Structures are given as structure tokens and as C-alpha cells.
Amino acid sequence: MSTIFFTSDHHFGHKNILKFSERPFADVAEMDEALIQRWNEKIKPEDEVYHLGDVGLASSGKLRKILDRLHGKIYLINGNHEKSAQACHTRFEWIKDYYELVVKDDEFERGEQLIVLFHYALREWNASHWGTYHLYGHSHGTLPDIDTSLSFDIGVDCHDFYPLSYEEVKAIMKTKNWKPPFEKENR
Template sequence: MSLGKPDFTKEILDRLNGNIHLIKGNHEGAALTYPKRFASIRDYHELRIDEPAQNNGKQKIILFHYAMRTWNGSHRGVWQLYGHSHGTLPDDEMALSFDVGVDCHNFYPVSYEEVKEIMKRKKWTSPFAPRN
């Protein structure tokens, strides 16, 4: 999140709206000086978003600072969102993973709806799907 000085990091955090959940990476020292600003601070998080289009009515998403080649549910349509690489990793069209780091997106956060559209364009198929 921040390589900057604590005062600069606090200034940025104070400008953000809503509940902020920090997925820790390797440059969080300044951010961690303001732990009360975060609704949660985690190394890893699995969440489920209500998504009627899914068979079970939920889209499961894995949040981790680092890109992974495989993750819990990666073979069953679970998404993995990461940062760390600053856009240096080529996007893998065959994997439901995506770099959501703001430095890759004109320093704006990527919305769930934007991520959903990106995931729809991926060429991923379930290895458990019936083959013709």
C-alpha cells in the first residue's frame, strides 16, 4: 500500500471513504502505524460476493498481496485478486486471477463490476467440466 512516510500515508488514508480492509504485503510499515483506520488487517482473505448468476449464488474471491499460480478453489471458478507486481506480470487469460494494484489502473481502485467483466473475458474453463 505505501512506501511513503507515515504522515503521507495518513493523509492518503484520511482521504479514502468507506471501510478499508488492508491485505498486507511487503511495504506496509507506514500504513500499520494507523491500524485503527482499517476495518481489518490480514495477510490473506477469502470472501463471497452475492452473485445470482453463479450456481450457488455467490462468487468466491481470494485476496492475497502476491500473485499465485493456484489457490483454494482455482479449479472451481474462484477468483484471485493480487497486487505486488505493479503490472509487470502478463495477464494469464487461462487463470481467474487479476492484478488490482492501483498503480496498474491510473491510481484508481478497480470495482467489483470491472473485475467481473474482466473475468468474463478470460478463457478459463473448469478442468471438471464435461468434455465432448
Template structure:
């Protein structure tokens, strides 16, 4: 079974005010929800894996289940600051964590595995950042200036055409950055 890995954040399903706050191009929360579901499912198949970095839904608990059941893939949730209602339907998620250190098989990465720190909030430094470990985050809705020398960036939908990003898309963005190991080739 071939599984693709995706990353995303900050859908804010059911949140009318996010349309105004983030200047989203939708005339209603119903239109926004429908389009976000459509764009998710155009990229993610039922067999794929999605790491959602928080703020998936602000809908009332009775509506969360209906929305989440329309999304393809196995979803792993990193809690955001607006996930109380989503937590009411915890069975939809493979797991729910505050923070996660992911390791992805990648022949181009050191030792054949790319390490990625997943957290709702942006960090200046993180575990093994000096070794090239990536950091993906959300929360800022594209309002936090990207650091072109850091192997981190905002995977929120407001920054990426309202759709999840595949591992390969994340890798392409990260590798365009002008990152240099701060300590050279030192051994610890």
C-alpha cells in the same frame, strides 16, 4: 444503505522512486499522491467498501494518517511487503490480514455467491480455483504477464488508470477470460 465493493493495490503513497520504477506519469510524489487520492475518491464513496491488496503507503508514519484520512470508504487491508508505515495507523482499517477468502453475493455465481481469494502476491493455484473461484492480487505493478485462461489478475493501480476497480469491473474482466473448469462437472 447501498454499498459498492472495490479492489485495488500498490498505491505506494509517498514513494518517490515508484514513479521511475513503474513509469508513472507524475513529476513528483506530491502530484502522484494528489492524483491517486483524487482518482480513488472519484470512484469510491464514503459508504463503499475497499479491499486494498497491499503496499498502500511508504510514507513516514506521521504522514500516513493524513493521506489515509483523505480516502473514501471502509478499507480492508491485505498486507503487502511495503506496509510497515501503514500499520502504524491501523485504526484506519476495518481489519488487516495477510490473506482473505471473500464471498460476494452475486446472482450469476454458483449458489449465488462469488468466492474471491485476496492476496498481495499472485498464485498459480488457490483454494477452489478449479471451481471458478477468483484470485485478485497486486505486487507485480503490471509486470507479470496475465494468464488469459486463469480467473485471476493484478488489480494494482499501475494496471487500471491509477484507480480502484469495482466488483462489476472485476467481474467483466474475469468473465472475458477463456477459463474452463479442468475437471468438468465432477462432484467431490
């Protein structure tokens, strides 16, 4: 049985991300190896991974070698640094700018949970007032989390450089203080 995972902003091969995001690695080679190791610790070959952009800034040849080492079926949401990833398009199940994923989950009223996947943070998204989740990347943990919003930064800089499973995402969302707008007290 496969598991669904989410992640973003690996920036494989990107030297400057070490400085920009204050990543705790000595160099790009160490970073890339750590990111590959942490990915493969959690993800099995049959798992599905939704990557929300900025896979890598290495040459397409180098990036392809990295992608071939990663477990799972990878679905890519375009970020703002995808030139090399697009050249490796055959490694991805698909590449899209935006996606609305429906996950079967009996804990929800309709037996499913909708998750809006986009590289950038949104303030509102499809059915956000009904409890739809929104996952994003791009900001590398620089945007403050909004406790009353069912969204958060799924990027590796926010999660000890690991992807998160659907169950981990759901657990984080359960800690939020979100209330449906139609249930708020009248003012």
C-alpha cells in the same frame, strides 16, 4: 447501498516508484494527489475497499493524513511495505495477510462468488478449479496476464490508477477463456 472495490500498490509517498513503475507524474506530491482524486472519484464514504497491499512508504504521520482523505471502509491485505500502514491500523477495518471474500451474486450457481485476496500472485488457490477468482498486486503490471486463469493484477499501475468495483472485476473475468478442469476434453 455500498459497493465493493479492490485496489493495490498505491505506494503513497514513495519517490522511487515514479521511476520503477514509470508513473506519469512529475513528483510524489502530484502522484499522491492524483491517486487520492481517482480513489475518491469512484469510492463513496459507505463503500468497502479491499486494498491488497503496499499502501504507502511515507512516514506514518504523512500516510495517516492521506488515509484520512480517502473515502470508504478500507480492509488491508498486507503487502511487503506496510510498516507505516500498520502504524495507522485504526484507519483500517482490519489488516490480514490473506482473505477469502464471499460476494453475494445471483449470477453464480450458489448465489455467491468467492474471491481470494493476496498481495502476491498465485498459480493455484482455494477452489480455483471451481471458478473462484484471485486478485493480487505486487507486480505492478510486470506479470503477463494468463487468459485461462481467473486471476489478475488489481494494482493501480494496471488500471489507470483507479480502484475497480466488483462489477468491473467480474466483467474482466468474463473475458477470460477459463474452463473448469473437469470439463476439458479427455486426452
